[in-house]
Amino acid sequence: xxxxxxxxxxxxxxxxxxxxxxxxxxxxxxxxxxxxxxxxxxxxxxxxxxxxxxxxxxxxxxxxxxxxxxxxxxxxxxxxxxxxxxxxxxxxxxxxxxxxxxxxxxxxxxxxxxxxxxxxxxxxxxxxxxxxxxxxxxxxxxxxxxxxxxxxxxxxxxxxxxxxxxxxxxxxxxxxxxxxxxxxxxxxxxxxxxxxxxxxxxxxxxxxxxxxxxxxxxxxxxxxxxxxxxxxxxxxxxxxxxxxxxxxxxxx
Numbered sequence: 037x038x039x040x041x042x043x044x045x046x047x048x049x050x051x052x053x054x055x056x057x058x059x060x061x062x063x064x065x066x067x068x069x070x071x072x073x074x075x076x077x078x079x080x081x082x083x084x085x086x087x088x089x090x091x092x093x094x095x096x097x098x099x100x101x102x103x104x105x106x107x108x109x110x111x112x113x114x115x116x117x118x119x120x121x122x123x124x125x126x127x128x129x130x131x132x133x134x135x136x137x138x139x140x141x142x143x144x145x146x147x148x149x150x151x152x153x154x155x156x157x158x159x160x161x162x163x164x165x166x167x168x169x170x171x172x173x174x175x176x177x178x179x180x181x182x183x184x185x186x187x188x189x190x191x192x193x194x195x196x197x198x199x200x201x202x203x204x205x206x207x208x209x210x211x212x213x214x215x216x217x218x219x220x221x222x223x224x225x226x227x228x229x230x231x232x233x234x235x236x237x238x239x240x241x242x243x244x245x246x247x248x249x250x251x252x253x254x255x256x257x258x259x260x261x262x263x264x265x266x267x268x269x270x271x272x273x274x275x276x277x278x279x280x281x282x283x284x285x286x287x288x
Contacts, residue, residue: 122219128162
């Protein structure tokens with residue numbers, strides 16, 4: 037079964053970071069956390085843009101992502117897109133979506149591909165998938181107390197999964213779990229952010245994206261249920277195949 041999970045979950049068996057390293061993967065915003073407005077980035081078309089200009093003076097949903105991730109980044113972005121679509125708010129009018137890459141090696145092509153997958157019909161300027169050099173990306177992470185760890189063996193990042201809701205001036209208003217987004221709660225967070233209201237940011241977020249074996253102890257119950265159901269379904273399918281093969285052999 038471990039081999040099956042490794043095949044079904046890309047990167048699962050190759051997870052190489054130690055438990056001590058993974059313990060440092062956390063989102064713990066400092067007081068006054070905010071997106072540095074002058075941070076020099078580039079968008080999914082390769083155009084230079086400052087972080088503040090990308091937000092366009094609107095409340096924003098900010099998601100850190102590895103644009104070439106094969107584990108949960110795409111799932112988290114897909115869930116965010118689906119939840120936003122059910123809030124009744126309009127992208128580009130009521131809020132901006134900002135995705136910020138983790139890997140400086142990921143160019144505009146990778147950012148554009150992930151944007152097209154999860155936000156294919158977004159109005160111009162409403163959704164920006166941003167990247168930058170290593171210093172700029174680290175500065176953005178540090179501003180929010182966002183701690184990620186790079187795994188050179190798999191060329192991937194262990195990183196927190198969360199949605200950061202920003203006030204129009206870039207200040208962090210609220211942090212929501214990345215895999216259990218509730219559209220009404222997301223709407224309320226955006227409305228409060230638009231009013232400049234800041235929620236409590238004292239709780240650490242420990243849910244993160246990384247290989248199954250390393251991260252299974254702190255994935256949410258929902259993800260564990262999905263994995264469990266998937267493994268059970270695979271076991272039943274294999275059992276059925278083996279039974280069919282045995283019966284066929286006896287008949288022969």
